[in-house]
Amino acid sequence: MSRQQSPDLKTILIASGVVLTLAMGIRHGFGFWLQPISQAHGWTRETYSMALAVQNLLWGAFGPLAGIAIDRFGTHRVVIFGALCYAAGLLWMAIIDQAWLFIAGSGILLGLALACTAFGAVSGIIGRTAPLEKRSWAFGISSAASSFGQFAMMPVEQQLIHHTSWQSAFFILSAVLLLLMIPMAWQLRDPAPVASEGPQQSIRQAIREALYYRPFQLLVAGYFVCGFQVVFIGVHMPAYLKDRGIMDPNVAVSALALIGLFNIFGSYYAGKLGGLFPKRYLLSSIYLSRSIVIALFLLAPLSAYSVYIFAAAMGFLWLSTVPLTNGVVASIFGVRYLSMLSGFVFFSHQVGSFLGVWLGGYLYTLNGNYNVVWGIALMLGIFAALVNLPINEAALKREGLAHA
Structure with missing residues (x-):
């Protein structure tokens, strides 16, 4: 099957941008609820960390299924379903006070929601809509939109918690999400497929081809590291700064907002450069740069200014x-x-996310600090830089099948 015509690229980028802004913006602020929820229910940090870890793992596990559903039923239907799950997950986090129910329910609902509303959900329609010469740029625009969500939504979430309550913040966000995301989802309509000549690759063939292809395996290994680093930092940074004596919560809010702000530029230019230079070299450079930034942050005297510099540098690579x-x-x-x-690929990212957020809470409970997890994040960055170097980006030649 092939597509009759491409939808309007501008419309797709705007609609997917709003969806990603909300989905990723709200999700990036979950670290602000770590301490108030833990204190309200008498939990250790490990309990809340486990809930977010399960959420991230299930997000990855549901990702391929959401992709299959999108390819079969259309992007807009899956995104609408994801918006409903997202709102339900936020409400669940607001009302449930039993640890195992909180972990299981929020993990399933929000994991499924993010699989249906985040990068994997919109990547297909963007890739099919954008012409080849603009494809990398279009992916960069969509990533920048999610970064804008982090920049814009984190201060909103922090202020909602501060001026209302952590429960009320969840109620308000769920209502806003439904009101804005569902109308945008209706714009993400794939054109009706038409029959094309020649044999076509089945879903099973596509999966087998990818899983046994060495460059794909290396890409998957590198993306694991991305998930570990960004989710550990995003969730545990506010608590880490407070533990180290930076008591002003606005420093953590500003730092996470700076990550989102600078990643708008980082994502955009990464996509733009991806159309000009080999993507494997760019990926290796990003992962190596992350390790350097983490090392310098840990070695430098900690202050609000060093936090802001770290956030800006890490944000550009985020x-x-x-x-x-x-x-x-x-x-x-x-x-x-x-x-x-x-x-x-994103499932690997989310396995890394699971370990990053859970190990952060577990090793903190065990050791009373985050030192070991910072070290793991640094070493993994070097590993990812190395495994991306030999990736062959050339189009795979298929005999007897029409190219996708």
Whole structure:
């Protein structure tokens, strides 16, 4: 099957941008609830960390299934379903006070919601809509939109918690999400497929081809590191700063907002450069730069200014891996099953996210500090820089099958 015509790229980028702004913006602020929820229910940090870890793991696990659903039923239907799950997950976090129910319910609902509303959900329609010469740039625009969400939504979430309550903040965000995301989802309509000549690759063939292809395996290994680093920092940074004597919560809010602000530029230029230079070299440079930034942050005297410098530098590298990773997948395999294959890659990202957020809480409870997890994040960055170097981005040659 092939597409009759491409939807309007501008409309798709605007609609997907709003969806990503909300989905990723709200999700990036979950660290602000770590301490108030833990204190209200008498939990250790490990309990809340486990809830977010399960959420991230299930987000990845549901990703390939969401991709298959998108390829079969359409992007707009899956995103609407995801918006409903997202609102339900926020309400669940507001009302449930039993630890195991909180972990299971929020993990399932929000994991499923993010699989249906975040990068993997919209990557397919963006890849199919954008012409080849603009594809990497379009992925960069979508990543920048999610970064804008982090920049814009984090102060909003912090202020909602401060001026209302942590429960009321969840209620308000769920209402806002439904009111804004569902209308935008209706714009994400794939054109009706038409029959095309020649044999076509099945879903099973596409999965087998990707999983046994060495460059895809290396890309998956590198993306694991991205998830570990960004989710550990995003969730545990506010608590880490407070532990180290920076008691003003506005420092953590400003730092996380700076990450979002600078990642708008990082994501955009990563996508733009991905159309000019080999993406594998750009990915390696990003991962190595992250390790250098983390090392300098840990070695420098801690102050509000060092936090802001770290946030700006890390922000420029934060989600700049996303347009490049999706671009590599599209370059190798085409766009026919891009949503599904991006979901498989993202599952690795979310396994890393699970370990990053959970180990942060577990090792803090065990050791009373985050030192070991910072060290792991630094070493993993070097590992990811090395495994991305040998990736072959050339389109895979298929005999007897029409190219996707």
